[in-house]
Amino acid sequence: MNNMKSNLSYKKTKVLDHDNTEYFLYHMPLMSCIQNILEISDISQTFVLEYEELYKITKNGKENIYKEQNNRKWWKTTQSALPTGAKILSIILYSDATNCDLLSKSQLHPIYLSLGNIPTWRRNRQDAKQLGW
Known part of the structure; x- marks a missing residue:
């Protein structure tokens, strides 16, 4: 995650009230994620339309x-x-569970974004992904 470009403009949106508890979604706007990926200098060399x-x-x-x-x-x-x-702009969203404690009892499920217009070999590099949600 340290290699991902991010302007840290995350937003906090309340999604649910349940049993006197508020639940929030922390997310980056979709267009910001796409823009961050497209600003990588060598992405445009292999980007297909x-x-x-x-x-x-x-x-x-x-x-x-x-x-x-x-x-x-x-x-x-x-x-x-x-x-x-x-x-076509092919948007790929995927999730990968992340353990938050040593006993694996607490997990987060961040959602990452990448673009299908980028060849697989390039898309698999860390900087071609964005942590969106």
Whole structure:
């Protein structure tokens, strides 16, 4: 987490009152997370906005290769349904439980954000993720 760029502009939103206890969600605005990722200098070099069809030649002819999100059929279908000039921004949200004590009795479940427009090898680096919630 120390390698993630963050402007620490987290917001606190009350989400629930239960048994005289208030529950809050601490979060960073979605657009701030995306902006922080896009400000990384080398991200723009590998950032994809277009569908790319990949094939390999086999004995039976051509076979599709599904290497990245922009090689998938859903990207092609979605892109063809968009208005002219519009592009896909694939937002990936995921959670990973974090132990908060030595006995593993207390856990937090932070939600991270990354972008599917970034190749997997680059997206797996720490700075291509944002702690959003």
